[in-house]
Amino acid sequence: MLTLPIILTFQDTAAQQGDPRKETICDMFRFSCCPTLKLTSFMTLITIFDIIMFIVVIAIGGTSRGDASAKIYKNFLTPNMYYLWLFGDKDAWYMKGVGGFPQIWRFLTPVYLHGGFAHLLSNCVSQLIFGSMIEAIAGFKKTVLIYVVGAIGGNLLGALTSDNVSVGASTAIAALLGAGIGWLILNWKNLESQSDMRCMITCWFSVIIIMNILFGFGAGSSTTTATSGAPKTLIDWYGHLGGFYTGIFIGMATMTASFNRNVEYEKKVRKLGLGLLIFWFVLGFTLFYTVRKPVFQPHPNM
Numbered sequence: 001m002l003t004l005p006i007i008l009t010f011q012d013t014a015a016q017q018g019d020p021r022k023e024t025i026c027d028m029f030r031f032s033c034c035p036t037l038k039l040t041s042f043m044t045l046i047t048i049f050d051i052i053m054f055i056v057v058i059a060i061g062g063t064s065r066g067d068a069s070a071k072i073y074k075n076f077l078t079p080n081m082y083y084l085w086l087f088g089d090k091d092a093w094y095m096k097g098v099g100g101f102p103q104i105w106r107f108l109t110p111v112y113l114h115g116g117f118a119h120l121l122s123n124c125v126s127q128l129i130f131g132s133m134i135e136a137i138a139g140f141k142k143t144v145l146i147y148v149v150g151a152i153g154g155n156l157l158g159a160l161t162s163d164n165v166s167v168g169a170s171t172a173i174a175a176l177l178g179a180g181i182g183w184l185i186l187n188w189k190n191l192e193s194q195s196d197m198r199c200m201i202t203c204w205f206s207v208i209i210i211m212n213i214l215f216g217f218g219a220g221s222s223t224t225t226a227t228s229g230a231p232k233t234l235i236d237w238y239g240h241l242g243g244f245y246t247g248i249f250i251g252m253a254t255m256t257a258s259f260n261r262n263v264e265y266e267k268k269v270r271k272l273g274l275g276l277l278i279f280w281f282v283l284g285f286t287l288f289y290t291v292r293k294p295v296f297q298p299h300p301n302m
Contacts, residue, residue, distance in 0.1 A: 027142075034132040042143045043131035048123045050169060053112045054120050057083050077117040081165075084113055089167045090239070092159040092294035102289070107159070111151040113167035123169040128281065130208065135177045137183060142254050143176075150175020150247045156284045157242025163295045166236040174240045175247030177212065180205055182251015186269050190259035249277035 037044060061083030085091060088109025095106045114120040135143040154171025158164075184201060189200035252273025257266050 008217060022066060033129045036136040037128060037132040041132060041135055042140050042147070043128055043135055046147065047128055050112055050120065050124060052113065054114055057087055057113065078115060084167055086163070087113055089113060089165050090155050090158055091165050091297055092163055092205055094294045095159050096289060096292060096294055098294065099124055107152045107155045108148065110167045111169045111172050115167050119168060123173060126173050127169060129228040130173065131176050134179055138179065138255055145254065146175055146179045146250050147172045149202070149250055150178065150243045153246025153280065154239040154243025156288065158236050158239035160234070160284060160288050160292060161238040164236065165297050166239065170236065171239045171243035174243035175250070177209060178244040178247025179251035179255060182248045183255040185252055186257055186266060187259055188257055189265040190257060193260055246277070246280065249273045249280065253277060
């Protein structure tokens, strides 16, 4: 098992490459950005699935370009909003089931949908790079857990705080970053004898989080405003936040401890992480299905 996968995944890259003159662009990207990534990795499989879903939605529903009735920004390969709704975007009205059956699958399905080609590309690259690093620590099964539960937690907070309709894997990607922070918290005492390493890992995570926040100001997912119903490009910041701290809780509870083990401290962190995770979901779903009063969002062609 890799003991320092986040920092040291590049150490054997040169040995893996062989003759660099024979590298393809895909080889260069993998060796430089995600050397632990494999075809059977969860991050590879989920990225392929995201791309397939994007193609399917556009193949069935077409794009919004040239559709005057959609009144949506003409981004490159922007799917028809009605079909994003049909395939399960985040819509608090339907998630709560006002006047009908609660469509609880919408807490997860938005993560497989994207509001345009640029949106899909940025999320796929992000989850391949950062997700593969987390998968190198956590393994396949725990990465699936972090991705799925983190997406649900992110969409739960997004649905609690906003009526905006949204799609995208960003909530799950935020959960992966949060899980890295959870891993750092779990190993904080274990790293006391390696203060330089602890500082380096802390700085690395801080830079990645800041970069994601800054990048968020320049890219968004297709959403519909709660007041006018006019589509607008927005960032679901609450969804990101919910995914991030859900990921922290999961990371504290499930990630692998390394270095000089401090078992007593690890037990306390795992119990705290599990307790916070349960508390968040119980509180969040209770508030959503009792006091939350979402506003209906009209979709084109509905």
